[in-house]
Amino acid sequence: MEQLHTSLAVEKAAQSKIDQVDFSKLVFGKNFTDHMFICEYKDGKWQQPRVVPYQPITLDPSAKVFHYGQAVxxxxxxxxxxNDDIFLFRPEENFNRINKSSERLAMPAFPKDYFFEGLTTLLKLDKEWIKKGNGNSLYIRPFVIATESGVMASPSMEYTFMIICSPVQSYYGGEVKVKIADYYSRAANGGFGAAKAAGNYAGQFYPTKLANEEGYQQIIWTDDATHEYLEEAGTMNIFFRINDTLLTCPTSDRILDGVTRKSVIAMAQHMGIDVEVRPIKVSELVEAANNGSLKEMFGSGTAAVISPISGFANKDQFWELPKQESPMAQQIKQAIVSLQYNETEDPFGWRVKVD
Structure with a gap:
C-alpha cells in the first residue's frame, strides 16, 4: 500500500471494472465503483483508515449488527x-448527521479528518465513474455497523465504518401516488425515527408493500399516537403547496432532518416563496384537496431531490392533484440541481469542490 499523508493507506484496484457497466441503463444502487473506504474501531479508538479495492467483507455470524441492529x-x-470538476453538496450536513445517528444508537463518533480525506481520496480514484450531464451523479453511501462477536444484548465494542459509491441516474421516474397511513407507524416519540438507522427502513417495508398492492408507490406516514398529523412520504420528507404557500412539518424524534428538506426550504425562501414549517393535519390536507387550494405535493430526498406526487388516498377516498402549468416543485428542483452541477451561482455556500 502507498501512504497518503499520515493517516490514510491506499491500495489501488489492479484493474477497473468500469467497462462492464452500461451507464445508459443504470439500476439505482446496483453497480459499485472500483474502490471503497474502510476503518475499524477497536480497543476504544478508530484504527488506520484505508481505501481498498471494492470487495466482500467477512463477519462472524455472531457480529452484533446481525442480532441487535446497530447500523446507521x-x-x-x-x-x-x-469542466470535469467534481462537487459535493452540503457534505458536512451528512457527516454531522451520521455521527448524530451513531450517538442515538450508542455507537462512537467518526473523526472528521478521516471522513473527508477518505471521501475525497475515493472520489479522485474513481472520478471516471462520475458522468457529466443532468441526472448523472455518483451516489455515496457511508455506513457504520457493529462488528463485535457475541450475542450478549449490549452495545458493541467494535465497529466498521465504510464508504461505497454507486453511479446513478434519476431515482424515481415520473409522478407517484401515495396513501396516508392510518394504522402502521414509522416512528414514535422518544424513539430513533430521527436517526438514519437501518431498522427504520426495515420496519416500513411491509406497510409499503401493502400500499404497493393497492396501486400506490409510497405511504405518507402520520404521527404514531393519533394518525392525525402528516409526517413523511416513504423514505422522503414531504411538502404541500396550498394556494401559493409551501408547507412542511417540523422535524422531531420521529422525522428525519433531511439535508434536501432544509435545502428546499432555503431555496424556496430565496426564490420569494412563502414557506411555513408547522404541524399539518390530515384533515387540513383533505379540506384543501376538496376546495381546490391544494395545488402540489412532493417528496424530497438525496436520491430524487424532488419527487412529484400526482395524488393521494385517505381511507377509501382518492384525490388527483391538478396539473400545474409551472409547478413550484419543478422550479425549486431546477434551482437546486443547477447549483449542484455548478451551472449557477451558489448564494448559500452549499457546493464544495473536490480538489
Missing amino acids: FEGMKAYKDA
Whole structure:
C-alpha cells in the first residue's frame, strides 16, 4: 500500500471494472465503483483508515449488527460539471448527521479528518465513474455497523465504518401516488425515527408493500399516537403547496432532518416563496384537496431531490392533484440541481469542490 499523508493507506484496484457497466441503463444502487473506504474501531479508538479495492467483507455470524441492529448510514452525491470538476453538496450536513445517528444508537463518533480525506481520496480514484450531464451523479453511501462477536444484548465494542459509491441516474421516474397511513407507524416519540438507522427502513417495508398492492408507490406516514398529523412520504420528507404557500412539518424524534428538506426550504425562501414549517393535519390536507387550494405535493430526498406526487388516498377516498402549468416543485428542483452541477451561482455556500 502507498501512504497518503499520515493517516490514510491506499491500495489501488489492479484493474477497473468500469467497462462492464452500461451507464445508459443504470439500476439505482446496483453497480459499485472500483474502490471503497474502510476503518475499524477497536480497543476504544478508530484504527488506520484505508481505501481498498471494492470487495466482500467477512463477519462472524455472531457480529452484533446481525442480532441487535446497530447500523446507521447516510446518502449523499458527487456531481461533475462541464469542466470535469467534481462537487459535493452540503457534505458536512451528512457527516454531522451520521455521527448524530451513531450517538442515538450508542455507537462512537467518526473523526472528521478521516471522513473527508477518505471521501475525497475515493472520489479522485474513481472520478471516471462520475458522468457529466443532468441526472448523472455518483451516489455515496457511508455506513457504520457493529462488528463485535457475541450475542450478549449490549452495545458493541467494535465497529466498521465504510464508504461505497454507486453511479446513478434519476431515482424515481415520473409522478407517484401515495396513501396516508392510518394504522402502521414509522416512528414514535422518544424513539430513533430521527436517526438514519437501518431498522427504520426495515420496519416500513411491509406497510409499503401493502400500499404497493393497492396501486400506490409510497405511504405518507402520520404521527404514531393519533394518525392525525402528516409526517413523511416513504423514505422522503414531504411538502404541500396550498394556494401559493409551501408547507412542511417540523422535524422531531420521529422525522428525519433531511439535508434536501432544509435545502428546499432555503431555496424556496430565496426564490420569494412563502414557506411555513408547522404541524399539518390530515384533515387540513383533505379540506384543501376538496376546495381546490391544494395545488402540489412532493417528496424530497438525496436520491430524487424532488419527487412529484400526482395524488393521494385517505381511507377509501382518492384525490388527483391538478396539473400545474409551472409547478413550484419543478422550479425549486431546477434551482437546486443547477447549483449542484455548478451551472449557477451558489448564494448559500452549499457546493464544495473536490480538489
